[in-house]
Amino acid sequence: MSSHDCEKRKVVLLHGLARTSRSMRPIDKFLKREGFSVFNLNYPSRKKSIEELGKFVREQIQSNEEKGIKLDFVTHSMGGIILRYIMKVDPLPNLGRVVMLGPPNQGSEVVDRLSKLKIFKLMGPASLQLGTSSDGFVNTLGKVDFDLGIIAGNRSINPFLSFLISGPDDGKVSVERTKVIGMNDFMIVHCSHSFYMSNLNVKEEVRSYLKNGYFVKKCR
Numbered sequence: 001m002s003s004h005d006c007e008k009r010k011v012v013l014l015h016g017l018a019r020t021s022r023s024m025r026p027i028d029k030f031l032k033r034e035g036f037s038v039f040n041l042n043y044p045s046r047k048k049s050i051e052e053l054g055k056f057v058r059e060q061i062q063s064n065e066e067k068g069i070k071l072d073f074v075t076h077s078m079g080g081i082i083l084r085y086i087m088k089v090d091p092l093p094n095l096g097r098v099v100m101l102g103p104p105n106q107g108s109e110v111v112d113r114l115s116k117l118k119i120f121k122l123m124g125p126a127s128l129q130l131g132t133s134s135d136g137f138v139n140t141l142g143k144v145d146f147d148l149g150i151i152a153g154n155r156s157i158n159p160f161l162s163f164l165i166s167g168p169d170d171g172k173v174s175v176e177r178t179k180v181i182g183m184n185d186f187m188i189v190h191c192s193h194s195f196y197m198s199n200l201n202v203k204e205e206v207r208s209y210l211k212n213g214y215f216v217k218k219c220r
Helices: 021-033 050-063 078-089 109-114 125-129 159-163 193-198 200-212
Strands: 009-014 038-041 070-076 095-101 147-153 185-189
Touching: 009 021, 009 078, 021 038, 021 070, 021 193, 021 200, 038 050, 050 078, 050 125, 070 078, 070 200, 078 095, 095 200, 147 193, 147 200, 185 200, 193 200
Parallel strands: 009 038, 009 070, 070 095, 095 147, 147 185
Antiparallel strands: none
């Protein structure tokens, strides 16, 4: 048994933009069946900026914190950006392993092209911070210095949005733009942006990374 298995740990789940903790339930249920302790955190993704959401999420984690517990994370989409922001401005001292699902770590061209539309602005202030500009919010967060594995998807069910994106994509984020300097492992699955959480291959790879620190199969 590894030292990782001996430690007391909890997995925090962070959903994406315009979603709720309900979207993370498939992974929540899977991890609990596998013996993990899980905190499926809900936050108001369309009502605040990423800075404000980072503060909100940090406070929620702190209020639910148990002494001596290491915190692992599984994030979907913008949830990963919120965690990166927290780790930059107010780092969690007990952070363990992190798996990000379809994170716009270098932004998304969808935001670049559609952010000026009135209907897009209904997504809230945080959505406007997810563009690909080199001096934009996500690209000024810098490299990561924590134990991170990223799962990217190369299947889209939205041809229009994929038309706006350069290279293979999951319908919202290109495979290439999910990457970030400092990540520990990376893999591609044949999955679209909204369905990582219900994909069995994804769930199995999340389990592998949380337990062992690596993915089993690098491409599916």
